Amino acid sequence: MSREPLSLDGLGELRRSHAARDLTPDRVGTEVVLAGWVHRRRDHGGVIFVDLRDREELVQVVFRPDACPEAHSRAHELRSEYVILVRGTVQRRSPETVNTKLPTGEVEVEVEELRLLNRATPPPFELEAETDADEGTRLRYRLHDLRRAPLQRALRLRHRLYQAVRKALVDLDFLEIETPVLAKSTPEGARDFLVPSRIHPGSFYALPQSPQIMKQLLMIAGFDRYFQIARCFRDEDQRADRQLEFTQVDLEMAFVGVEDVLQVLEEVTCQGCAVAGVELPRPFPRLSHAEALARYGSDRPDTRIQLELVDLTEAFRESGFRAFRDVVDAGGIVKCLPIHDAQALGRSEVDRLEGFVRKELGARGLAWIRVGEEGEWQSPIVKFLSDAERAAVAERTQARPGSLLFFQADQAQRADAVLSRLRTDLGQRLGRVDGRAWDVLFVVDFPLFERDEAGALTYTHQPFVAPRDEDIELLESAPERVRGTHYDVVLNGVELGSGSLRNHRADVQRRIFELLGYSKQQSEARFGFLLNALDIGAPPHGGFAYGYDRWAMLLAGFDSLRDVIAFPKTQRGQDLLMDSPAPVEPEQLDELALRIARRGRQEDD
Ligand code: ASP
DSSP states (O other), X not given: OOOOOOOOOOOTTOOOOOOGGGXXXXXXXXXXXXXXXXXXXXXXXXXEEEEEEOSSOEEEEEEOXXXXXXXXXXXXXXXXXXXXXXXXXXXXXXXXXXXXXSTTTTEEEEEEEEEEEEOOOOOSSOOSSSOOOOHHXXXXXXXXXXXXXXHHHHHHHHHHHHHHHHHHHHXXXXXXXXXXXXXOOOOSSSOOOEEEOSSSTTOEEEOOSOSHHHHHHXXXXXXXXXXXXXXXXXXXOOOTTOOSEEEEEEEEEESOOHHHHHHHHHHHHHHHHHTTTOOOOSSOOEEEHHHHHHHHSSSSOOTTBOOOOEXXXXXXXXXXOHHHHHHHHTTOEEEEEEESSOTTSOHHHHHHHHHHHHHHHOOSOOEEEEEOTTSOEEOSSGGGSOHHHHHHHHHHHTOOTTXXXXXXXXXXXXXXXXXXXXXXHHHHHTTOBOOOSOOEEEXXXXXXXXXXXXXXXXXXXXXXXXXXXXXXXXXXXXXXXOBBOOEEEEETTEEEEEEEEBOOSHHHHHHHHHHTTOOHHHHHHHHHHHHHHHTTTOOOEEEEEEEHHHHHHHHHTOSOGGGGSSSOOOTTSOBTTTTBSOOOOHHHHHHTTOOOOSOOHHHHO
C-alpha cells in the first residue's frame, strides 16, 4: 500500500529533555523529549517499536495505536536513519521484554508525540557495532560509519584524552602556544608536503613534520615551558600505523636535564591513561637501548611477552660453519630465539614461518634446532656445528627436551627485526605472556649516531638531539661512541612518543651538522635561523612529543589509527568522503605559476 510521503516537521518549541543514556528505571513516570535517529523499526502487529539512537545510547520508543493514534500512524513511515524527536513517558518494561544487552533495556518510552525532522537515504551498511563493510566502503560513507557506537566511543575517548593531557600540562605550568602550519622544511626524516606561494612564485612553504624547531625557538624566546596539540605532516608511504597528517602532543622545557623531562612524562602519561581507567605502575621501568635490543631485538619491546633473545655471535666467531662465520666476519650477528615446550609448533608451522620471514621481513632464511623428547637435536644445521658450539648453544639458550631454537645470522638490524617479530607473534600465539594488560617503560641511552646503509654517519633520531655532556669530547675523536640524551615512552610494544635534550650550544650543533655531512653553506641555508638563535643566549632545554593518534588508539583498544581519527586518509593518502586529493582549475595553477609536467599515479591506473 503506497502512502503519501510524509511532510516534515520543524523542531517547534520542543527541545530534548534527556539523552537516551539517562533513561534508567528511576525515571519511570517522567515525561521526556528525546531526539535522534531511527536505528531500527519493528512492527509487532499493531504496536511499532523504534530504537532511537542518539550520540551515546539506544532506547526503545513505542507507538501504540490506542494510546496515540496519530503518532502511531505516522510511525509506519519511519525508516532507518530518519531524524526524529519524540515526546512521551518513561515506562518500565515487563520482565519478559527487558533487554539485558542495552543499558536502557529495563525501560521504554511510550510516545505521545512524534516529529519527523528529516528523512534519510538508506544507509549503505547496517550501523551496528560489528560491521562486515570493507574499509573502503566505511571511509566513503564515513558519516554513517561514524554513527556506529564503537567510533562514537573512540572519538569521545579521544576528546577526554585531550582534556586530561591539557589539564596535566597546564597544572605543571606549561603554556599552550600555537606555531605556524605554513612553515619551513624540518628534518624529521620524511618527505615534506610543500605549499606553493602565490606571492612569491617558485617559493614554497613546508608543512611542519613536527613543531621541533619552533618549540626550541620558543625556549630561546623565554617561554620556559610550552606545549601544543599540534598537527604534523609527513609525506610518507602509508603503513597501518601511519597517517599523512597526524597529531602530536608536543612539549618543551628549559633549564632541565633528562630526569626532569621524564618526571613530567610520567605524570602526563599516567593522567592521560587514566581517562580509560588505566593505572600505570610508577616509577616507570627503564630499559637501556642496548638492553632492549639485546633481550628483545627491538627498541620498543612489549615486555609482557616472556620470550627473550640470546646473542650467540661470540660462539660462532671462529666457527667452521661458514653460513654463520661469514656473517660474523662481515660485522653481523648471530642471535637465537629459544622457545621451550614448543611441541605445538610442528614442522609445517616452522616451514610456514620460514616462508613468512623470507617474504615479509627480507630474511635470508630461518635456521632452527628442535630438541626431541630424548634430548636429541633435530635440525638441518646441527651437522655443521662443533661440539663446543653445540655446548655453547645449549648452555646459553637453556635448551631442553621440547625446545625449539630459531636463529638469525645477519646484519644486526635485520636479525633483530626478524627475531623480534617472531618473538611477539609466537609469544602471543603460544600464550607466553605475563597477564598484565598494560606495559609501560622508558627506553633511554640511545646512541647519538648510527651508520646508514652506505656506512655514513647519520642521526639516530634527529639532528638537534644533544649528546650527553660527558661525551661531547668524543664528537671529535669517536663520534659513533657518543651517547645521546634521547628517550622514548613505550606502551604495550608501541612507541608512544620520543624526545631528548637539544643542543643549546651553537658550537656543538654546528659540529653535529658537520659530522652529518652538511656543508657550512647547507647548514646555514637550512638552519641558519636556528644557529643564529642559539647564539643569542639559548638555555639548556629538552622536550618530547607523544603520537596522539596512537595513544588514543591503544586506549580505545583499536588496531587501526583510522578508527580514532574522524576523517582519516586511506593507505594511498586519499580522503574518500571528500574525494581529495583532487585536480584544481588551470587558473589556480596559473596563479601559483605552476604547470603539471606529468600526471599522477592515480590517473594512470
Ligand atoms: N620532534 C620530535 C619528533 O617529532 C619529537 C621530539 O623530540 O620532541 O619526532
